[in-house]
Amino acid sequence: MREFLVEITTRVPADVPAEEVDRRRAAEAVRARELADAGRLFRLWRPTGETRSLGIWRAEDEERLRTDVLGSLPLWPWMTAAVTPLEPHPNDPGTA
Template sequence: MKEFLVELTTTPPAGTEPAEVGRRRAAESVRAKELAAQGHLFRLWRPVGELRSIGVWRASNETELREEVLGTLPLWPWMTAVITPLQSHPNDPGHGR
């Protein structure tokens, strides 16, 4: 699988009921755990004081990542994504592990 740096920002549509946002966020947590168990979600961070996430995700290609991985997230319809394909750096201290 290839690795991708993914920056996700979630913006619920104006007027969305708080209960719906809460329901989707709870479902998002469940789905993220499933994707981690499948090897798609490798690492995930939230910058301090911000409502976005930055993660390392794995998929065969960007199409699979968008459609079959990220597209299954309950909050995906409300997300904007910046996806950057990654490759190993020869000076990476973890390279070859």
């Protein structure tokens, strides 16, 4: 399983009813928990004062990350994602 740094920005189209946005956001929270429980979503942050998120996600490769993991998010149709594949650093204190 590979790790990826993913920066996600969500832009809801102006013509989407508030009820639909609320429904998808609630479903998004459920799906994020499922992905975390499955070991696909490892960490997730939101920069202070911003609406984008930064996370460490896991998948077999970038294609499967985009299709099977991120693509399963209810808000995915309104998201853009910058994906950076990661590899271990020899000085990573987490591996000592």
